Amino acid sequence: MNVLVTGGAGYIGSFVSHRLIERGHHVIVYDNFSTGRKEFLHPKCKFVLGDVRDRELPARVMKDNKVDIVMHFAAKTSVTEANTQPLDYFENNTFGTMNILQNMVKSGVKKFIFSSTAAVYGDTRKDFVDEMDILSPINPYGESKASSEKMIHYVAEIHGLSSVILRYFNVAGASLDNQLGQKNPVANHLFHFLTETALGRQKNLHIYGNDYPTVDGTGVRDFIHVEDIAHAHILAAEKLMVEDHYRHVFNCGYGHGYSVLEALHMMENVAGRSIPYEIIPRRPGDPAKVLARSEKIKKELNWHPQFDDLEIICKTALDWKAKTTSS
Ligand SMILES: NC(=O)c1ccc[n+]([C@@H]2O[C@H](COP(=O)([O-])OP(=O)(O)OC[C@H]3O[C@@H](n4cnc5c(N)ncnc54)[C@H](O)[C@@H]3O)[C@@H](O)[C@H]2O)c1
Structure with missing residues (x-):
C-alpha cells in the first residue's frame, strides 16, 4: 500500500509509519x-514538509505518490491548551480534517483512517463506553474530534469513501527497543508527569482528587500501549485494502483500567524509588472511570493486544523518558 500518514513525525504516527514500512508498505x-x-x-x-490546512499540497502529494490510503493523525492534542485556545483546535483539527477530506475527494483517494479519542464521549457516567454511545464532549479538543467524526460520516457516505475511525483511550509507553516514544513539548498525559517525577525532574505528581467512587478514590483510566494502537491501524488499513464501502468506528482500549495511584505504585516498582505526590482538588469534567468496550475491534479486525501489561507500559515509558529530555 502507498500510505499517506499525516502527523507521521509525532508520537503515534511515527510508530504506525515504522510498523507499516517494516511490513513492506510505502x-x-x-x-x-x-x-x-x-x-x-x-x-x-x-517526507513532505506540509500543513494539513494547506488547500493544494495534500492533493498534489496524494496524486504524485498514487496514495491508496490516508491515515490522519495530525492534530493538536492537549486538552489543557484547547481550553485556552479553542479556535486553534477547531482550525487545526476540524478544519484540518475537512481540508484533508477535500483533498482526498479532489485526488480520488477513497480510504481514510482517522485518529479520534475517548474524549468524544465526554463526562460519561458509565463504567464502560461503547461505540454506539452518544458523543457529548466537554472540551474544545473533544469537540474538534467529535465534529470531525460527524463530517467524516457524511463525506464518506456521499463521496463513497471507506473509513475507519479509531477512538483511542489513554495511549502510553514506548517501543521495547527504546527507539520511539513520546516527545511532545506540550504533552500533559499522566505518564509524562509520572516519568518526569520518577526521574526527579519534577518535584511531585499532582493527583486531581481522591474521592471518586473507585478502588482507591483516584480516577481510573484504560491505559493502552502505543504498539497495540499501532497494530490496530495496520489491521484497519489492510482491511480497507480488501473491502470497499467499509465504514466503522472502533474503540481502542483494553476494556479494563488502573487508577492513578495504581499506575503510580507500578511506576515506583519499576523505577525502584518512591514517587512523591500531592492530592489536589478534582478537575471539573474529569470522570471517575473511562473504560472502553473493545469487543467490536477484536471481532471485526481480529485485534489481539500484545502489550496489555501495566509493568511494560511503565518500564518502556520510563526507559524512554530517561533517554530524552522533556522539550
Ligand atoms: N496520545 C494520546 O493519548 C491520544 C489519545 C487519543 C487520540 N490521540 C490522537 O492521536 C493523534 C496523534 O497524537 P500524538 O499523541 O501522536 O500527538 P503528537 O503531537 O505527538 O503528533 C501530532 C503530529 O501531527 C503534526 N501536526 C500537528 N498539526 C499539524 C498540521 N496542521 N499540519 C501538519 N502536521 C501537523 C505534529 O507535528 C506531530 O508530528 C492525534 O490526532 C490525537 O488527537 C492521541
Missing part, C-alpha cells in the same frame, strides 16, 4: 513539525 509522512520530530522519521519513508 509511507509518505506529511507533517509540519509543530510537535513532531525529524528523528522519528523512518529512513525509508518519504
Whole structure:
C-alpha cells in the first residue's frame, strides 16, 4: 500500500509509519513539525514538509505518490491548551480534517483512517463506553474530534469513501527497543508527569482528587500501549485494502483500567524509588472511570493486544523518558 500518514513525525504516527514500512508498505509522512520530530522519521519513508490546512499540497502529494490510503493523525492534542485556545483546535483539527477530506475527494483517494479519542464521549457516567454511545464532549479538543467524526460520516457516505475511525483511550509507553516514544513539548498525559517525577525532574505528581467512587478514590483510566494502537491501524488499513464501502468506528482500549495511584505504585516498582505526590482538588469534567468496550475491534479486525501489561507500559515509558529530555 502507498500510505499517506499525516502527523507521521509525532508520537503515534511515527510508530504506525515504522510498523507499516517494516511490513513492506510505502509511507509518505506529511507533517509540519509543530510537535513532531525529524528523528522519528523512518529512513525509508518519504517526507513532505506540509500543513494539513494547506488547500493544494495534500492533493498534489496524494496524486504524485498514487496514495491508496490516508491515515490522519495530525492534530493538536492537549486538552489543557484547547481550553485556552479553542479556535486553534477547531482550525487545526476540524478544519484540518475537512481540508484533508477535500483533498482526498479532489485526488480520488477513497480510504481514510482517522485518529479520534475517548474524549468524544465526554463526562460519561458509565463504567464502560461503547461505540454506539452518544458523543457529548466537554472540551474544545473533544469537540474538534467529535465534529470531525460527524463530517467524516457524511463525506464518506456521499463521496463513497471507506473509513475507519479509531477512538483511542489513554495511549502510553514506548517501543521495547527504546527507539520511539513520546516527545511532545506540550504533552500533559499522566505518564509524562509520572516519568518526569520518577526521574526527579519534577518535584511531585499532582493527583486531581481522591474521592471518586473507585478502588482507591483516584480516577481510573484504560491505559493502552502505543504498539497495540499501532497494530490496530495496520489491521484497519489492510482491511480497507480488501473491502470497499467499509465504514466503522472502533474503540481502542483494553476494556479494563488502573487508577492513578495504581499506575503510580507500578511506576515506583519499576523505577525502584518512591514517587512523591500531592492530592489536589478534582478537575471539573474529569470522570471517575473511562473504560472502553473493545469487543467490536477484536471481532471485526481480529485485534489481539500484545502489550496489555501495566509493568511494560511503565518500564518502556520510563526507559524512554530517561533517554530524552522533556522539550
Ligand atoms: N496520545 C494520546 O493519548 C491520544 C489519545 C487519543 C487520540 N490521540 C490522537 O492521536 C493523534 C496523534 O497524537 P500524538 O499523541 O501522536 O500527538 P503528537 O503531537 O505527538 O503528533 C501530532 C503530529 O501531527 C503534526 N501536526 C500537528 N498539526 C499539524 C498540521 N496542521 N499540519 C501538519 N502536521 C501537523 C505534529 O507535528 C506531530 O508530528 C492525534 O490526532 C490525537 O488527537 C492521541
